[in-house]
Amino acid sequence: PGAADHSIPFRTIADAYRLEEALRELEQSEADKIRVAIVGGGYSGVELACKLAERLGDRGRLRIVEMGDQILRASPDFNRDAAMKALSDRKVWLDLETRVANISADTITLAYRDAEDVLPVDITLWTVGTKVSDVVTTLPLAKTERNQLKVNTKLQVVSRPDIFALGDLAESFDATGQRVPSTAQSTFQQAQYAAWNIWATVNHRPLLPFRYQHLGEMMTLGMDNATLTGMGVQLDGPMAHIARRLAYLYRMTTLDHQIKVGLNWIAKPVRDLLSL
Ligand SMILES: Cc1cc2nc3c(=O)[nH]c(=O)nc-3n(C[C@H](O)[C@H](O)[C@H](O)COP(=O)(O)OP(=O)(O)OC[C@H]3O[C@@H](n4cnc5c(N)ncnc54)[C@H](O)[C@@H]3O)c2cc1C
Known part of the structure; x- marks a missing residue:
């Protein structure tokens, strides 16, 4: 209960803007700690936790709440280990085998085994489940x-x-x-x-059954860190970050997209530097 009213989903651009706005308000406030609970230890939850931890720095208090006994259940061990290290380096707390019992505007209630804990929270992010239109x-x-x-x-x-x-x-x-x-x-x-x-x-020709070919998986683990496993390659750290970006650029649907996104990636560090 409370998830629909008091948590921010992370699926659409509008969700990302909502999160950005909430973060900006908290960053400009007097609060010495900014407490963020991320529900779901899948790709979105882990990627978000690493990036938010870097953004919030010493003020951030981040936790991932995951029902299962590990994060990234479907990932290869290499990626999961790299993610665990990245989360630990960024002091992200993991609540495994833990259910969310309730969410209010400023608390999250976690159920672990037979006990429930009510924790203060500033932002609750909901990353689990696929919502169909x-x-x-x-x-x-x-x-x-x-x-x-x-x-x-x-x-x-x-x-x-x-x-x-x-x-x-x-x-x-x-x-x-x-x-x-x-x-x-x-x-x-x-x-x-x-x-x-x-x-x-x-054209009255035979139809082909779909054959899924898993090419591997890539994940960001912070602003300039990533991990990837696939096609016989395992890589983490800044090199994985660059390789991931190149792969994403290659998969953009049109040349126009590739140019826009590529230029944005090059220009962003310069813009960030100028806005300091
Ligand atoms: C935060 C996040 C990170 C992800 N990262 C990865 C990743 O790194 N790698 C990966 O492989 N997958 C990733 N995924 C999953 C991936 O985005 C989806 O599986 C993929 O986009 C599915 O494609 P789709 O075309 O089915 O749906 P979508 O990409 O969601 O496209 C559906 C489109 O339909 C539009 N639409 C909806 N309703 C209507 C309507 N009534 N009329 C007209 N248009 C409508 C939507 O606006 C949307 O543009 C991620 C997902 C999320 C949420």
Whole structure:
């Protein structure tokens, strides 16, 4: 209870602006500590915790609240270890095997085993769960409990094979039976199959079952630190940060995006320096 009213989700640009505003207010206040609780020890929670810890410095008191017994459950050990070290270096507290029992405007109640603790907090960030667009939830199509569309391996909605669905709004399993993760990496791959299968439907050709190919994972661990594992490579630290940026730049959809984002990355340190 209280999550909808008193926590900030982290999914959209609007959420990021809301967080920025809340941080700015606290930074300009007299408070000597800024207490941030991040619900969820997945990618978003860990990446946010590292960046916020660096931004808030000595004033920051950050904690990650995670229901499971470890953070980054699905990550390779190398990335998880690098993340654990980055969190520990930045003094981020980890509450594992802990549930959020309640959130109010200035407290968070944590349940660990049989005990509940009420802790003061300035910002609670909610990073768990995938929210499907309202439009999709109202569609008269077969859906899962989480309101994702049910699709077969060819990305056809099971109740309407003439409709194809992919990305976060669909729950799918690939040709080998593995669950397709809700990531940009898998969505990119699905897009090519969906396009082919639509063309094949129109032209009465056989449809292709989707095969997910996991290329690895990359994660930021602060402003100039990252970790990556994939295609036989394991790397952390500033080199991983640069490699991650280059990979993201390469995957931008158009040259225009690549130029805008690339120039912004180059110009930002200069802008930050000038605004000091
Ligand atoms: C904070 C965060 C960090 C992430 N980091 C990574 C990462 O590092 N690597 C990775 O692989 N994945 C990452 N992901 C997951 C990744 O962003 C998603 O899996 C991916 O974007 C899914 O693509 P999609 O096209 O299904 O949905 P989206 O990218 O969400 O695109 C859906 C689009 O539809 C628009 N839309 C919604 N409703 C309507 C409507 N009614 N009418 C018109 N348009 C509408 C939305 O505005 C949005 O632009 C991250 C997710 C989050 C939240």
